[in-house]
Amino acid sequence: MSERAFHTVAADAAGRLTDHWRALATGALPVVPPGPPGTTLKALPQRPPERGEDLADILEDTWRTIVPQLVHWQHPHFLGYYPTNNSPASVLAELVTAGLGAQGMMWSTSPAATELEQRVCDWLAHALDLPSRFTHESGQGGGVIQDSASSAALVAMVAALNRASAGRWRDHGTEGRLRVYCTDQANSCVPKAARIAGAGRPVLVPTVPGTQVMDVAALARRLDADRAAGLVPAAVVATVGTTVTCATDPVHEIGTVCRERGVWLHVDAAYAGSAGLCPELRDADARPDLADSYAVNAHKWMRTGTPCDVLWVADRNGLTDALGASASYLSDQSTDADEVVDFKDWQIPLGRPMRALKLWYVLRAHGLEELREVVRHDIRLAVLLASLVEQEHGLHLVTRRLGLVVFRAETDERTQGIARRLAGEPDILCTAATVDGRPVLRAALGSPYADETTVRRAWSIIRGHAAAVS
Ligand SMILES: Cc1ncc(COP(=O)(O)O)c(C=O)c1O
Incomplete structure (x- = not known):
């Protein structure tokens, strides 16, 4: 396909999208598709074409076959789950990101992608009034863009398990002794992350009766009892804005308990974290001054299309000790001289797109x-x-x-x-x-x-x- 044809079809796609957004704004579309399960499968051929098709036809089919069977998350009557926002700036950035096709697993594989991400994560840390140790500027911590709050929880958890076991988690797993703590109000991604990381089912700390927030005294008692029983409390996950009721755990108090006991505190602020943009909505009890990691989904309430979760850590070495991966083909001078950030060591996958352009545009x-x-x-x-x-x-x-x-x-x-x-x-x-x-x-x-x-x-x-x- 020629670049010229791309230009024409891309302009057509942009026009269709702006019409689609207008239709959402005027309520001309339903929120939920009409077809029963299997509707789209039935409309699609069972095998891929042998010969290439015209992009204009594929675009046409997108609107004929796919769009009518979507749930429209941008629709004003979409009130489900938590929002997954979008904006023209974010969409444009996704197109440019895809077009440039950079892969930023290491600084050396796309220097601007890494440095842009460092800068944009620092921008957002300042905008949310996060502790300065969460910034790259501090030289200690920093932010990294993950695909989701689930990945952020998993990444934070493995760092916590590794730290609690003085590095043994990397080679020996949890050895059945490392424990993770949260309440039953934590998002489903938290127990899932604990399971994947090898810590099994998390310990459920009770909530204060009549509320949906963690009972901090009960947490302290449980951590101490588990330690006395020979277990190793590794991570507590607190939530700012729980999924069911948007309740907020007393993060600062929990941080004190965790700090005294050397336990990693991860704060999941997937939805409500964006409210921290507004000074009048910042809650002193929810400040993550004593947290080890903090995650916000820009793709929920910040006009940035999914996926875009920003995870900040106070100690970048805690993360890279657990997640760092090396191989002969990954060796390079800047990495070896410890001069740069390689985001492959801050996430699960090796490769990564240029994740920050979207947030930068927005x-x-x-x-x-x-x-x-x-x-x-x-x-x-x-x-x-x-x-x-x-x-x-x-x-x-x-x-x-x-x-x-x-x-x-x-x-x-x-x-x-x-x-x-x-x-x-x-x-x-x-x-x-x-x-x-x-x-x-x-x-x-x-x-x-x-x-x-x-x-x-x-x-x-x-x-x-x-x-x-x-
Ligand atoms: C508090 C909270 N944490 C985590 C998640 C999971 O987010 P993600 O889909 O980015 O993994 C959600 C989703 O709504 C959430 O509300």
């Missing part, structure tokens, strides 16, 4: 002021939605934190009935979950196209379904 194109306004705007919409819930007879607001609204009906049966109806509704997507053993519905604001009108429209759909369930 931070520059929007500026911090606008990104703060995004957070404030979504919180205002959540406050509006929460007030609509409160005005509704028979529905109860469980909590509204940041852009998340959690609610239920007066009986569990009715909540489940509403959830079942909503699950079949193409024009809205909410997530059902459980709080204190009771079913709830979650609505998380975050679409770039959401405003007061779309919130009221979404609410009238939810309300209609609620009214149909007695």
Whole structure:
């Protein structure tokens, strides 16, 4: 295919995307696709073509076959999970990144990719008011872009296990003695990371009754009891903004407990971390001053398309001791002279795309002021939605934190009935979950196209379904 043809088709793709965004903004598309499982599989040939096809035809097929069967995460009525934001700046950066095709596993394999990532992670650390030891400028720690909060948790965990075992984890695994701690409110990626890292099921620390946050005294007792029993507490994972209710563990207090006992503290701030852009939303109890690592998904609430998770560590050697990989073909002078950062040693895979261009474009194109306004705007919409819930007879607001609204009906049966109806509704997507053993519905604001009108429209759909369930 000629470069000229690429130019034409890329312009067509850009036009289709801007039309698509407009359709989302005007509510002209459903949130959820109509087809049953297998719809797309049926529409696709079972074998790849022998001869190349025209890119224009492939693009056409994308809109004919794929787009109608997508869930539109950017839709203003998409209230499920947590948002996965996007923006034109992020999309453009993805195109440029792909086009340049750089692979930044080591500084030497793409110097600008590595140095841009160092700078952009430092920018964001400053913007979120993170401790300076998390920056590359400090010479001790630094940030690295991972694909997800799950990878960030895994990477932090293996560093913690390696540190707790004085490096034995690398060669001997956990030897059955290393332990990881979190609450039952931690995201599912935390126990999964513990499993993959070889630590097995994490120890579940109780939450304070009536809340969803870690009981710090219980944590301290458990760490001490486990140590006395010959186990090695290696890592505690605290959450800023839990997935179900956006609750925040007392990170600073947990940090004190961990610091006193030499236990690694990883903070998962996948969603709520972005709120730290706004000074008035920073919570002194959630400051990660005593944490060893901290992760935020820029792809949730910072207008940066997925994947883009930023993981910061206070001690880069802790990470590279666990994850460093060497081979004859990876040797180079700058690495050997310890002059540079090689991000392959800060992540699971060896290779990596130029991950930072996307965040760089977004931070520059929007500026911090606008990104703060995004957070404030979504919180205002959540406050509006929460007030609509409160005005509704028979529905109860469980909590509204940041852009998340959690609610239920007066009986569990009715909540489940509403959830079942909503699950079949193409024009809205909410997530059902459980709080204190009771079913709830979650609505998380975050679409770039959401405003007061779309919130009221979404609410009238939810309300209609609620009214149909007695
Ligand atoms: C608190 C929290 N941590 C981790 C995750 C997992 O994020 P990822 O999909 O980037 O692995 C989520 C996802 O919503 C989350 O809410």
